[in-house]
Amino acid sequence: MSFLKPYILRFAALIAINGADADLNRKQVVNITYLLSAMVGIMSALVFFVYGWFTESVVHILGAMVSVIGYLLSIKGYAGCARVLFPLACAIYVSICTFRFYGSDSNFAWLLIILAAYSVTGFRVDRGKAQFVVCAFALMMFAFIELFAPKTTPYASLDVRLLIALSTFVASACMIVLIAGVVVTKLRKLNEHLRYLAEVDDLTKVHNRRKVLAEAANVFADSMLSNQVCCFAILDLDHFKSINDRFGHETGDLVLQKTAAVMKNTIRKGDWIGRYGGEEFVIIMPNTRTEEALKLMESVRIQISDLRLAYNGLDKKLRVTTSIGIAGVDAETQRYEQVLARADKALYQAKDQGRNQVVFAGKDMEAV
Numbered sequence: 001m002s003f004l005k006p007y008i009l010r011f012a013a014l015i016a017i018n019g020a021d022a023d024l025n026r027k028q029v030v031n032i033t034y035l036l037s038a039m040v041g042i043m044s045a046l047v048f049f050v051y052g053w054f055t056e057s058v059v060h061i062l063g064a065m066v067s068v069i070g071y072l073l074s075i076k077g078y079a080g081c082a083r084v085l086f087p088l089a090c091a092i093y094v095s096i097c098t099f100r101f102y103g104s105d106s107n108f109a110w111l112l113i114i115l116a117a118y119s120v121t122g123f124r125v126d127r128g129k130a131q132f133v134v135c136a137f138a139l140m141m142f143a144f145i146e147l148f149a150p151k152t153t154p155y156a157s158l159d160v161r162l163l164i165a166l167s168t169f170v171a172s173a174c175m176i177v178l179i180a181g182v183v184v185t186k187l188r189k190l191n192e193h194l195r196y197l198a199e200v201d202d203l204t205k206v207h208n209r210r211k212v213l214a215e216a217a218n219v220f221a222d223s224m225l226s227n228q229v230c231c232f233a234i235l236d237l238d239h240f241k242s243i244n245d246r247f248g249h250e251t252g253d254l255v256l257q258k259t260a261a262v263m264k265n266t267i268r269k270g271d272w273i274g275r276y277g278g279e280e281f282v283i284i285m286p287n288t289r290t291e292e293a294l295k296l297m298e299s300v301r302i303q304i305s306d307l308r309l310a311y312n313g314l315d316k317k318l319r320v321t322t323s324i325g326i327a328g329v330d331a332e333t334q335r336y337e338q339v340l341a342r343a344d345k346a347l348y349q350a351k352d353q354g355r356n357q358v359v360f361a362g363k364d365m366e367a368v
Helices: 002-016 024-050 053-076 080-104 110-121 128-148 159-198 211-228 242-249 251-266 289-306 338-353
Strands: 230-237 273-275 280-286 308-310 317-319 322-328 358-360
Touching: 024 053, 024 080, 024 110, 053 080, 080 110, 080 128, 110 128, 110 159, 159 211, 211 230, 211 273, 211 280, 211 338, 230 242, 230 251, 230 289, 230 338, 242 251, 251 273, 251 280, 251 289, 251 308, 280 289, 289 322, 289 358, 322 338, 338 358
Parallel strands: 322 358
Antiparallel strands: 230 280, 230 322, 273 280, 308 317
16 A cells, blocks of 8 residues: 555645635635535435435435535635545535435436536646546546446435436536636736736836826827817926935835825826826826816926925925926827927926926916
8 A cells, every 4th residue: 555655645735735825716616616515415405305305314414514514614724625625525425315315317426517617716727637636536436426326216206306407407507607707707806907017106006107108199099089189297206316315215205105196186087197207207188278287287286395294204394396397289299299298398497497387388388
């Protein structure tokens, strides 16, 4: 029996992986599987109880209790143990029920098909061997039952076999649908997370450069097609480099976070904001006239200048100001980059004129 020792040790190691497994989706699959198995056991027990076969009902109640124990192991943190227990318990349960009570004509052995879905979603992808073993084990048990189980038994009348077949189909279908739902939910959350990483600046929680420029292109295209006005603004925090040099990058990050929060809370629904790079931000204002853009950006400037940020645990408060350049779409504009370039020129004029102000890149370069 020494040749079995490596396999026994691997099996023990698999069971020992309990609390370390924190994958919520796989735990959900295990939990759903046990709950459905408990339901099948209870339904079967009720059928036998109705027909007056109390001893047989107890057998199915015991099967349901094993499922409940597996569920409790899973929610208590023993995920590895619960994961390995189910294929074994399911195969034993189906075999006993088919050989002793239902017979192979009841198609109860088809309940083993849920082990195939379970193996794919209940085990991590890097455990392909475990997935293969579970599928192969389910296939061998199914073949064994179909070859050696009696076609029918004294317990299984035609009505009972039909009921068991229907229950097996419903349980298997529910299991597969629910597992598919868990998988789809997992993929949807993963896609949302990847989209968030691709579109959101991690520090400021506003859109990153790629996303905000993509929206700038979309807004510009819509304005051209619908003959509507739109404005772009570029904001730059004044003397930000000196803030980093004097107070440290931690304080600089705090300044970026707080000012970005002010911008997000001030702009309107439908506007877009993104971090352009460093301490620069871009705000896209669809269907917005010059006067509206100036008023909105002046509100942003005032609220930022009113900020008083504590730094380094001191009672002193740090004051932050911003310079803003705005540009709108005119008859000569052909690309959205031209609007951004004019807004950038207006921003530099705001810097040259003393900072902490809003400048519009019109023909006369208005300042507010």
